[in-house]
Amino acid sequence: MASVEPKNSFQNQRIAIDTLPRYQEVDLNGISRNLLFKNLIHISVLFVAIMLFCGYIYFYTAENFIISIVAVAAFLLFCFFFFNSWKMQKIYGYALRERDIIYRKGFLITDTTVISFNRIQHVSISRGVLDKLLGIATLNIFTAGGSGSDISIPGLEPQLAQNLKEALVIKISEDGFKSIH
């Protein structure tokens, strides 16, 4: 049925796909180093808690052997966590293009998500206690897709997060304007 249609009835026929802008080539902006501190604090607190627990078991019960193994395993795991958050810090990045926002995260598995401005539903800024102490904020961008489709950019200076939010809101409403008229 479809094959009856003449091919040239489409407007977008002649796009040279290879010449389209490439998201991979955009230089991304890094994020505040304070996020690294925040992650390190999180991990350290958990690490100290687990080590204290292991120490308690070691000195007050007979489960010496098992708990030593657990402690060593936990130590190695946390070594990896520290290494991971240090590596992750370098991967984090975001960039605004004319029509979309690019965000990259993750060290073991690097995940890059691109959201077009005309698909953004709403934007929010959230700050936890540590965020406030360290002077950073997280910018959340929501679409109508599932959670994999949304992005949260951590470690932004609060003013920057606010500015980005404002910029995005303007972009969103521009698109809204376009689709109304």
Add this chain to the structure above:
Amino acid sequence: MDSKAFTSPQRQSVTGILVIFAASLYKIFRIFWAVLIYFIIQQSNAFSFIYVLIPLIVVILAVVHSYFSYRNFKFHINWEKEEFVLTKGVFSTDFIAIPFDKIQQVNFERGILERVIGIYSLVIDTAGSDQKEIKIHAIEREKAEELSAILLSKKKEQHENLDVAYAEEPKEDEETQWTHKLEIGRLLKIGISSNFLRGFGLIIAFLSTLYNEFSRLFFEDEELLLKEAGNIPLPLESFFIFAILAVILLLLSVFITVAEVLVKYYNLKLVQTSERLHLEMGLRTNTKVSLQPRRVQIVSIITNPLQKWLNIYEVKITLAGSREKSAKSKISIPGLEKGATRRIKSFLYGKHTEEEKGVFKPNIVDFLRRVNFGLIPLIISYIIPITIEEVNVSEWLIFAVFYTISMLFYNFRMFKSMKLTFSEDFLVKSYGVWSLVEQTTEIYKLQSVSIKRPFWYKRRGLVNVSLHTAGGDISFRAVDEEILTYMNYSLFRIETSEKAWM
């Protein structure tokens, strides 16, 4: 309407908050009061005051927390930027802004308590999943009504009536373009050619409940039962019995599957008018659905070799996720002929070509990944011959070989069938070992794209991609980096499109 209403930050209703707080306190007290009194009476020594002190501290902390939560929960309308703004949080701070034209629905929610004291909960819904809605508890009636009226009047006209694709009867003046009906004969064919695993599962579930009931009944006679079990015939005879049992089980599975299909799709009628598809079906519960092409996110065409031979195809349509259960945003039309699936497609997509531009298959790494996961249950099952005396290793080995071969076969077929195709306007993912699935989505309807690269893919130049729609994701693993060109193409299509995507 006052166009400057809600310019200044508003708070929740104080009485509302107080009453709700008192109510939850009372609820907690009702659960714990007995325990509390028990402890106080039991251990009347110097430390018993602790049992009063701790709850008291908890209550005080809760009051302080609630107070700050109330103080910090503020909302207002920013008329200049045309958005609804909400800030909240005690230790942390959330700042949420929703543009007027992204608001899907504004609803009131009221429990019994809220009815009694005359307050409302206001729920502001945007497109997307449940977690993305915003809820304002304890807001005065007048405020709630005014706010909802403003937001509803401001939200985009075209978003209206999006939540439900339901209940609309075909209008008299709508011209019927074509109709599809399922007769009993064809329904039977669908049932017989369907996957019996479901029916089989139902039987197993039924038998296991039956077994539970009986074992409870004859609990005292357990020893007797075990003795009887010892008298079970020798292997050769038992094989015969098992064969008969297996045949009976198979027939029963077929029967149940057919019955289920009959009940579910009895009297199915599909009518296409110029603007909508109307679907009606069901013996017990009559399902009625009408849908517009705009709302459709993913169209899956499902068949299997047997059904293909019988010219039976099922079309599953996924709509933009609404607040309702995901089951409601998935519509299934079984028993279509190949021509009918084409008609549905051309109704949904208009004039279109499906000329392939880029075809992608997964790298062999994907097969290895599948096999690795498939081996995990095998390794775990090795515990059985070790721990249970009756099972020796050679018996386990027979099972292991059988399992490994079928697992390898299944995964190889799956790996071979995986295909992702980009055409001018569409994205098609097809896969399947027995049931063959072909998922189609319009590229411009995508919400965003994600590219995941595990570090062990880097050297091989592979990536995992996810293309997110409002009705679920289309993901593809271990595919060559060349696909990035088509990711960029998808973005281009999304960004240059001004068509409504839901």
